[in-house]
Amino acid sequence: MPLIDVQQITKVYQLGDVSVKALCAISLKIENGEFIAIMGPSGSGKSTFMNIIGCLDKPTSGRYLFDGSDVGSLGRDELAAIRNKKIGFVFQGFNLLPRTSALENVELPMLYNGVTARERMQRAMSSLKSVGLEGRERHFSNQLSGGQQQRVAVARALVNNAPVILADEPTGNLDTKTSAEIMELFTKLNAEANITIILITHEADIAGYSRRIIKFRDGCIINDERGKNI
Amino acid sequence: MINIPSTLKISFRALRVNKMRSALTMLGIIIGVSAVIAMLAVGKGASQKIADQIASIGSNLLIILPGSTSAGGVRMGAGTQPTLTMGDTEAILREAPAVADVAPDHGGVAQVVYGNQNWATGIRGTTPNFLNVREWQLASGRVFTEQEVKSGAKVCLLGQTVVDNLFGDIDPIGQIVRIKKVPFTVIGVLAPKGQSLTGADQDDIILVPITVAQRQLFGTPFPGMVRIIHVKAKSSEDLPDAERQITQLLRQRHRIGPKQENDFTVRNLTQVMQAREESQRVTSLLLGAIASVSLIVGGIGIMNIMLVSVTERTREIGIRMAVGARTWDIRLQFIIEALTLSLIGGMIGIIIGVGGSKMFSVFAEWPTIISPFYVVLAFCFSGLVGIFFGFYPAYKASLLDPIDALRYE
Ligand SMILES: Nc1ncnc2c1ncn2[C@@H]1O[C@H](COP(=O)(O)OP(=O)(O)OP(=O)(O)O)[C@@H](O)[C@H]1O
Numbered sequence: 144m145p146l147i148d149v150q151q152i153t154k155v156y157q158l159g160d161v162s163v164k165a166l167c168a169i170s171l172k173i174e175n176g177e178f179i180a181i182m183g184p185s186g187s188g189k190s191t192f193m194n195i196i197g198c199l200d201k202p203t204s205g206r207y208l209f210d211g212s213d214v215g216s217l218g219r220d221e222l223a224a225i226r227n228k229k230i231g232f233v234f235q236g237f238n239l240l241p242r243t244s245a246l247e248n249v250e251l252p253m254l255y256n257g258v259t260a261r262e263r264m265q266r267a268m269s270s271l272k273s274v275g276l277e278g279r280e281r282h283f284s285n286q287l288s289g290g291q292q293q294r295v296a297v298a299r300a301l302v303n304n305a306p307v308i309l310a311d312e313p314t315g316n317l318d319t320k321t322s323a324e325i326m327e328l329f330t331k332l333n334a335e336a337n338i339t340i341i342l343i344t345h346e347a348d349i350a351g352y353s354r355r356i357i358k359f360r361d362g363c364i365i366n367d368e369r370g371k372n373i
Numbered sequence: 374m375i376n377i378p379s380t381l382k383i384s385f386r387a388l389r390v391n392k393m394r395s396a397l398t399m400l401g402i403i404i405g406v407s408a409v410i411a412m413l414a415v416g417k418g419a420s421q422k423i424a425d426q427i428a429s430i431g432s433n434l435l436i437i438l439p440g441s442t443s444a445g446g447v448r449m450g451a452g453t454q455p456t457l458t459m460g461d462t463e464a465i466l467r468e469a470p471a472v473a474d475v476a477p478d479h480g481g482v483a484q485v486v487y488g489n490q491n492w493a494t495g496i497r498g499t500t501p502n503f504l505n506v507r508e509w510q511l512a513s514g515r516v517f518t519e520q521e522v523k524s525g526a527k528v529c530l531l532g533q534t535v536v537d538n539l540f541g542d543i544d545p546i547g548q549i550v551r552i553k554k555v556p557f558t559v560i561g562v563l564a565p566k567g568q569s570l571t572g573a574d575q576d577d578i579i580l581v582p583i584t585v586a587q588r589q590l591f592g593t594p595f596p597g598m599v600r601i602i603h604v605k606a607k608s609s610e611d612l613p614d615a616e617r618q619i620t621q622l623l624r625q626r627h628r629i630g631p632k633q634e635n636d637f638t639v640r641n642l643t644q645v646m647q648a649r650e651e652s653q654r655v656t657s658l659l660l661g662a663i664a665s666v667s668l669i670v671g672g673i674g675i676m677n678i679m680l681v682s683v684t685e686r687t688r689e690i691g692i693r694m695a696v697g698a699r700t701w702d703i704r705l706q707f708i709i710e711a712l713t714l715s716l717i718g719g720m721i722g723i724i725i726g727v728g729g730s731k732m733f734s735v736f737a738e739w740p741t742i743i744s745p746f747y748v749v750l751a752f753c754f755s756g757l758v759g760i761f762f763g764f765y766p767a768y769k770a771s772l773l774d775p776i777d778a779l780r781y782e
């Protein structure tokens with residue numbers, strides 16, 4: 144059974160009289176433990192697709208099965224539970240809480256699954272350490288640089304040990320060295336913990352870490368290459 | 374499993390971020406709670422004051438005044454025509470079975486002199502029964518006897534205020550005072566009673582034998598006339614009987630025909646004051662109810678601010694939902710925020726309400742009684758207001774679509 148099974152999903156945004164077709168009947172299967180890079184020009188529907196498979200957004204039509212269950216038939220709280228336990232999401236715009244420390248931002252997902260305060264703190268600290276933000280735990284999110292904010296967002300996505308990481312341009316604001324560190328981290332998680340990694344990137348060398356590259360254009364998949372690399 | 378401690382922490386933080394706004398929002402609840410508490414405290418103080426006064430005039434008390442209450446629809450005013458006599462007094466005690474004791478009362482205001490001190494006070498000529506009827510105790514000395522009343526002995530009992538003004542620290546017993554230039558020997562001092570219902574000082578009084586008051590101090594249009602008759606019924610159940618028996622007896626004695634008006638008035642003081650106490654109680658509850666309306670207005674203020682807050686924090690709500698906050702996580706967060714506002718407001722309101730009542734007591738010399746029950750009630754009510762008015766904004770927040778909320782600018 145595929146972990147992610149997308150069947151003929153479309154997404155149409157209605158802006159007044161104009162309808163923007165962001166996704167055109169996409170079908171895709173992703174197995175547990177895959178490491179995928181999604182590429183494509185700006186506006187090609189990558190984020191839209193990511194939001195749908197991340198159970199944040201719903202497709203206009205089509206069916207989406209996550210881990211065997213039809214996402215379209217799940218209620219709000221069931222979806223929230225999936226987002227909390229099964230998926231770690233790194234947003235393109237980071238989406239950190241303002242006026243809140245890096246530590247508390249990383250603790251946030253654990254507020255909603257009954258982790259004790261002490262364990263929350265420990266896990267958040269080690270997650271921040273793994274993205275190289277040791278010593279920045281008490282900084283407010285708006286006191287951090289763009290790259291640091293991005294790494295807080297990555298730390299937050301990792302902290303619940305979710306089996307799937309969805310990352311929308313997780314290295315977009317990072318220099319080559321930090322990018323490489325983050326990608327090493329993803330590679331390690333994928334190899335050692337069999338965590339499924341799906342990330343969006345514009346850079347070929349970042350995509351190079353993955354084992355499958357899916358290319359989008361105008362809301363459609365134009366290329367799906369496997370087995371390159373490693 | 375909802376994480377209450379962290380939800381509390383989040384709420385506190387959100388309130389701290391907008392200190393001024395939180396404070397202003399609380400103000401409504403603060404005013405509401407302190408008004409409820411102060412109103413009830415002042416009201417309860419007032420009823421207590423009346424209850425004390427009822428106790429101080431003596432229980433089961435009737436007073437009989439000369440003159441009719443109403444004559445052909447026109448109120449003549451009780452006490453205008455002298456119609457009551459010592460004979461009436463004795464007859465009531467003898468012939469009205471529901472009556473326990475009777476005391477006549479004839480007097481007026483006069484100047485009292487002791488040494489070089491002088492003081493104008495109310496002089497009441499009466500019999501020893503007066504103390505029993507009005508449930509008045511002696512602080513020191515003795516009461517004049519029936520014999521002294523008969524013989525017209527020039528002896529007197531002083532109220533505490535008179536003692537304070539004429540004697541200071543000197544023991545008045547055995548001293549001579551002059552009332553309207555007539556010398557009287559002080560034989561006793563009355564125990565203090567405090568203010569009457571009208572605020573008059575009940576201790577500003579001198580009691581003398583009625584015979585002396587009638588013959589030497591104030592005079593009478595005819596012998597044996599008295600101004601007021603004080604009657605004590607056997608019990609509060611006997612009050613209506615006593616009133617009826619007295620009315621019947623006096624109509625007979627005064628030869629009043631069946632079509633004629635009474636030439637006297639019987640007043641049930643206890644009843645009058647109990648009615649007053651009851652109406653005071655109702656008034657204070659009413660004031661409390663009006664004050665609680667301001668609590669509700671405060672609640673609407675909370676709802677208003679919470680709605681603004683939900684809109685402002687749409688993105689935050691989106692982020693929380695995106696990382697797994699469920700419907701009730703979001704709802705509770707905002708309800709707890711509203712509850713925190715209202716309970717802190719309630720607590721400050723209690724402090725101000727209690728403090729304000731105490732200050733009012735001191736400055737207005739009006740007793741206030743703070744009932745812990747009402748304090749707890751006001752506090753719980755403010756909490757309820759918080760939950761009630763916090764629910765709708767919280768409900769609205771919980772229904773946001775995660776992706777729309779994330780995109781909200
Ligand atoms: N909320 C929205 N309302 C209307 N149109 C939208 C909305 N979100 C996305 N779109 C449109 O859908 C299309 C796909 O957008 P999407 O964000 O998925 O692009 P993307 O591939 O992630 O681009 P980028 O690489 O710049 O992030 C775009 O044409 C965009 O204008």
Ligand SMILES: [Mg+2]
Pocket residue numbers: 189190191235311
């Ligand atoms: Mg995008």
